Amino acid sequence: MNLRIQYTDETEKQNIINANSDKILIEEQNITEGNFLIFSDVKPIEEQVKQLQQDNLILMDAVATTFEEIIKLKTQLGGTP
Incomplete structure (x- = not known):
């Protein structure tokens, strides 16, 4: 509005x-x-896109960290990475 x-x-x-x-x-x-x-009261589309890009990077980093932890656990349990 x-x-x-x-x-x-x-x-x-x-x-x-x-x-x-x-x-x-x-x-x-x-x-x-x-x-x-x-x-x-609505952010311009450029600001919304910028925020979405930042959120996406945070999520990608979290997925990569989780994947690394899964590989470590698999190795510790004697599985193939």
Whole structure:
């Protein structure tokens, strides 16, 4: 969901940004109707992709570590690695 808030000066702009720190500032509009800040509660797709890539690396590392532990246990038990 997007939230559009009008402001009149830099102090008010900063106060609005501080008050909405839980949201993502996605756009600033300076148009004839006034100055507006557009916030979203949804991360941009680029940020979502970056987070998914990081999560994927963590999972791949965990799988590799688990596989190494399985091979070690198999060797300790006298099995073929």
